[in-house]
Amino acid sequence: MTTLVLGSASPARLRTLQRAGLTPYVVVSHVDEDAVLAAALLSYGALEPDEVPLVLARAKAEAVAALLDGDAAAGVPDDRPADALVLGCDSVLELDGEVHGKPADAAEASARWRRMRGRSGVLHTGHWVIDLREDGGGATLGAVASTTVHFADVTDAEIDAYVATGEPLSVAGAFTTDGLGGAFVAGIEGDHHNVVGLSLPLLRTLLADCGVLWTTLW
Amino acid sequence: MTTLVLGSASPARLRTLQRAGLTPYVVVSHVDEDAVLAAALLSYGALEPDEVPLVLARAKAEAVAALLDGDAAAGVPDDRPADALVLGCDSVLELDGEVHGKPADAAEASARWRRMRGRSGVLHTGHWVIDLREDGGGATLGAVASTTVHFADVTDAEIDAYVATGEPLSVAGAFTTDGLGGAFVAGIEGDHHNVVGLSLPLLRTLLADCGVLWTTLW
Numbered sequence: 350m351t352t353l354v355l356g357s358a359s360p361a362r363l364r365t366l367q368r369a370g371l372t373p374y375v376v377v378s379h380v381d382e383d384a385v386l387a388a389a390l391l392s393y394g395a396l397e398p399d400e401v402p403l404v405l406a407r408a409k410a411e412a413v414a415a416l417l418d419g420d421a422a423a424g425v426p427d428d429r430p431a432d433a434l435v436l437g438c439d440s441v442l443e444l445d446g447e448v449h450g451k452p453a454d455a456a457e458a459s460a461r462w463r464r465m466r467g468r469s470g471v472l473h474t475g476h477w478v479i480d481l482r483e484d485g486g487g488a489t490l491g492a493v494a495s496t497t498v499h500f501a502d503v504t505d506a507e508i509d510a511y512v513a514t515g516e517p518l519s520v521a522g523a524f525t526t527d528g529l530g531g532a533f534v535a536g537i538e539g540d541h542h543n544v545v546g547l548s549l550p551l552l553r554t555l556l557a558d559c560g561v562l563w564t565t566l567w
Numbered sequence: 568m569t570t571l572v573l574g575s576a577s578p579a580r581l582r583t584l585q586r587a588g589l590t591p592y593v594v595v596s597h598v599d600e601d602a603v604l605a606a607a608l609l610s611y612g613a614l615e616p617d618e619v620p621l622v623l624a625r626a627k628a629e630a631v632a633a634l635l636d637g638d639a640a641a642g643v644p645d646d647r648p649a650d651a652l653v654l655g656c657d658s659v660l661e662l663d664g665e666v667h668g669k670p671a672d673a674a675e676a677s678a679r680w681r682r683m684r685g686r687s688g689v690l691h692t693g694h695w696v697i698d699l700r701e702d703g704g705g706a707t708l709g710a711v712a713s714t715t716v717h718f719a720d721v722t723d724a725e726i727d728a729y730v731a732t733g734e735p736l737s738v739a740g741a742f743t744t745d746g747l748g749g750a751f752v753a754g755i756e757g758d759h760h761n762v763v764g765l766s767l768p769l770l771r772t773l774l775a776d777c778g779v780l781w782t783t784l785w
Contacts, residue, residue: 541759
């Protein structure tokens with residue numbers, strides 16, 4: 350039986366897949382993101398904002414594939430799936446041409462919201478799939494989904510209350526659409542699951558490229 | 568304490584509000600939708616696609632307000648909130664200028680998906696708020712949020728599998744974005760919560776018009 354292996358510790362990504370009817374197996378990669386980006390800079394030069402999450406998604410998927418595939422599968426339980434499709438993901442928010450991950454602290458989250466309100470950013474999520482199935486084609490492929498996010502013109506009082514909840518500190522771009530921040534995003538253009546961290550329609554097409562029909566994973 | 572009263576039996580609407588940090592009190596209206604629309608036709612003439620859900624949302628909110636406010640509050644528990652803001656909602660999908668609610672049966676759901684795939688529709692949700700707070704301004708006001716939905720070019724096999732799950736039969740437009748249908752919507756333009764049945768950013772502005780700051784409802 351084909352199993353999707355989610356190479357991410359993000360509860361939002363897991364929940365997104367589960368709500369869509371999938372039952373992914375989670376293996377968390379421990380990738381040194383700074384080292385991966387430093388190596389990419391040496392190999393390719395400066396990355397565009399939408400290339401950053403793709404490079405990181407690939408590194409995460411390859412790390413998890415090595416864990417599942419290797420002789421030394423330390424840290425992976427014995428019940429690991431035999432017929433695995435590994436998925437790595439990474440998300441960043443682009444604002445004014447700069448890339449933002451999670452804010453460092455409450456002061457940074459607050460400052461970002463004062464800059465973002467009433468304006469737009471682009472949430473890029475990189476996806477990378479590695480086909481480890483015994484009878485699979487061995488594909489390794491990825492793509493980026495980009496969703497424009499229009500932030501509501503929230504008040505100072507709303508920003509203070511939102512930052513005080515702690516939610517913006519744990520997410521790329523300092524906002525959620527599926528949590529307390531839901532009313533603070535006026536609208537989007539693109540796939541909204543992508544904003545949460547994983548584009549379901551893009552994953553569907555990547556899996557189709559591997560010869561896997563989405564509904565067979567239900 | 569101000570309480571938002573959700574006048575809707577929709578679990579998706581309740582979940583949307585709860586995930587955004589609100590704890591609504593649910594009172595289900597029992598509005599005869601056909602009678603409301605027939606009366607509106609007599610009063611205003613033929614309704615535009617985006618007017619239909621607003622008329623129904625208002626009728627639902629007024630029915631719930633009458634229940635809460637009236638002498639004969641039959642069927643409403645004794646612990647009903649004193650300081651209530653009532654919200655009524657209704658959603659329809661517009662496709663080719665026609666309005667669609669829930670499909671009648673599996674055959675209709677299947678036929679609709681064969682027509683929708685690879686194309687776009689507009690999900691309109693009407694919202695109506697009635698301020699019943701003792702010290703409130705007594706406002707009664709509403710608005711429609713419209714979100715364009717781009718459907719993925721799903722295969723016949725995917726449509727058959729999706730319809731067989733029964734999910735499309737219970738929702739306006741025969742699709743969800745927050746359930747099994749998540750991978751079958753390629754992207755949207757607008758608020759994605761609106762597609763689920765309740766626009767959080769629009770509700771935030773309607774409540775602000777009533778003098779209620781969103782974050783005070785957390």
